Amino acid sequence: MLNKQVYLDYTATTPVSPEVLEAMLPYFSEIYGNPSSVYSFSQKSRDAIEKARSQVAKALNADANEIYFTSSGTEADNWALKGVLERMRKAGKGDHLITTKIEHHAILHTANYLEKINNFKVTYLPVDEYGRVRLEDLKNAVTDKTVLVSIMFANNEVGTIEPVKEIGAFCRENKILFHTDAVQAAAHLDIDVKDLNIDLLSMSAHKMYGPKGIGALYIKSPLKFENFMHGGAQERGRRASTENIAGIVGFGAAMEILKSRLSEDRPRIAKLRDKLIKGILNKIPHAKLNGALGDERLPNNVNFSFIGVEGETLLLDLDMKGICASTGSACSSESLDPSHVLLALGLSHEMAHGSLRFTLGRYSTEDDIDYLLSVLPDIVARRRAMSPLWEDYLKQGADPGPISK
Amino acid sequence: MALNYSEKVMDHFANPRNVGEIENPDGVGEAGNPKCGDIMKIYLKVNDETQIIEDVKFKTFGCASAIASSSMATELIKGKSIQEAWDLTNSAVAEALDGLPPIKMHCSVLAEEAIHEALNDYRAKHGMEIIPVEHHEE
Numbered sequence A: 001m002l003n004k005q006v007y008l009d010y011t012a013t014t015p016v017s018p019e020v021l022e023a024m025l026p027y028f029s030e031i032y033g034n035p036s037s038v039y040s041f042s043q044k045s046r047d048a049i050e051k052a053r054s055q056v057a058k059a060l061n062a063d064a065n066e067i068y069f070t071s072s073g074t075e076a077d078n079w080a081l082k083g084v085l086e087r088m089r090k091a092g093k094g095d096h097l098i099t100t101k102i103e104h105h106a107i108l109h110t111a112n113y114l115e116k117i118n119n120f121k122v123t124y125l126p127v128d129e130y131g132r133v134r135l136e137d138l139k140n141a142v143t144d145k146t147v148l149v150s151i152m153f154a155n156n157e158v159g160t161i162e163p164v165k166e167i168g169a170f171c172r173e174n175k176i177l178f179h180t181d182a183v184q185a186a187a188h189l190d191i192d193v194k195d196l197n198i199d200l201l202s203m204s205a206h207k208m209y210g211p212k213g214i215g216a217l218y219i220k221s222p223l224k225f226e227n228f229m230h231g232g233a234q235e236r237g238r239r240a241s242t243e244n245i246a247g248i249v250g251f252g253a254a255m256e257i258l259k260s261r262l263s264e265d266r267p268r269i270a271k272l273r274d275k276l277i278k279g280i281l282n283k284i285p286h287a288k289l290n291g292a293l294g295d296e297r298l299p300n301n302v303n304f305s306f307i308g309v310e311g312e313t314l315l316l317d318l319d320m321k322g323i324c325a326s327t328g329s330a331c332s333s334e335s336l337d338p339s340h341v342l343l344a345l346g347l348s349h350e351m352a353h354g355s356l357r358f359t360l361g362r363y364s365t366e367d368d369i370d371y372l373l374s375v376l377p378d379i380v381a382r383r384r385a386m387s388p389l390w391e392d393y394l395k396q397g398a399d400p401g402p403i404s405k
Numbered sequence B: 001m002a003l004n005y006s007e008k009v010m011d012h013f014a015n016p017r018n019v020g021e022i023e024n025p026d027g028v029g030e031a032g033n034p035k036c037g038d039i040m041k042i043y044l045k046v047n048d049e050t051q052i053i054e055d056v057k058f059k060t061f062g063c064a065s066a067i068a069s070s071s072m073a074t075e076l077i078k079g080k081s082i083q084e085a086w087d088l089t090n091s092a093v094a095e096a097l098d099g100l101p102p103i104k105m106h107c108s109v110l111a112e113e114a115i116h117e118a119l120n121d122y123r124a125k126h127g128m129e130i131i132p133v134e135h136h137e138e
């Protein structure tokens, strides 16, 4: 077994950074008091949670009382959609949600549920070939029943950053609530909820060097809607369940550290990204970059399709070289459907099949990129050489390129 | 590994046997997988007198399970008569690979079908009756 490990799947999850872990450790066996208890021992737990709340709020230019901790980004998404729509329908304001075809399943499957089980109306906006929502489409989709727009800040598969500022301004003007799933974006971009007119925003700690099992929903004050978790009076009566103190502390610390490093990390990671993109384009013929370019793309995302090959095989070949990546291939999804995001961008099934995603992060290095670029061309060429689809493609007159056999 | 592939699957995936094409083959068959859109192509060289498969090659566009199944299936029919080759089932291929994850069983059907198509191509060219190919999912 080879020892080398190159982790290029930071969008899936990130390691807990040493500083974050250190901040969390006292909250397992030393400061474990239930924040809901009366005695002064528990005050320390309450203080720790409030400190973390301020840390998260500050990073978003929000107020601490607008941050609600949840168990995950998925829970935050569920809460935002179900809570707002139920409340709005009850208040007779409307029952129409507008979202997009490229959302994470946490949004898409929740929207499907609201549509199928609870008879809400949902519009799924298309995107352009780069994965961007067009404001025109949003405007055209709005009806007098529209009460919520949920559009992701940046896409997890292809890294495209959506025109959030324009969307926020439009929604505010038209008095429609705007929710954004910022689970990926919050790890890489400066987000100012006031400037961007965001009413609700979902986040997750484990995408930003914090622990798994903790997320948050920003709810603009004084917005009120239905609870999602019912039980005790935690989180100011809006989200029941004994607080995950260590997780919350880790989230706060992770967010503060992330913010302090952003101006340095972002350009460094973007440079590695561009090196990888250029390297692949130079070394592998018929490789297509999926997603937007430059500043419209998350600084850490690289997504390519290699015609004629299937993604799971590439992942396993890379795994044998110690490289962790991801694919939108049908073969590697539980449902055997290709990535809904790549299809929404207009890719054929074959191109979605041959997709690979590399996502970089804080601990990625030049060496990682050089190593990947030293093994990937041969892997693709070798699998293409055994593909009947590639053979057909060559017969259609495609130039095989210098390295293909 | 996210998928629990057996060592044999990984071996045939990493070093597939009988990859390629045969020039002027006696039979060619192609099968596509309706489930996820994969394709397998089989080339046969058959001895007309003995009806023994002397050589077999494949090309596959598909997952590791599809590639390993193709590789194993070609090994299992090489040196066999066309009748024996016809009788090879996808579950026999999967078994020879020490099993496939349930969600990946359909990939081995691809191998069975491509072989049937190739054998029928051979039969057609030699004035033999075509045997209907049965499609199944697992």
Ligand code: FES
Binding pocket: A330, A331, A332, B033, B036, B037, B038, B061, B062, B063, B064, B065, B066, B104, B106, B107
């Ligand atoms: S060929 Fe697609 S899952 Fe095996």
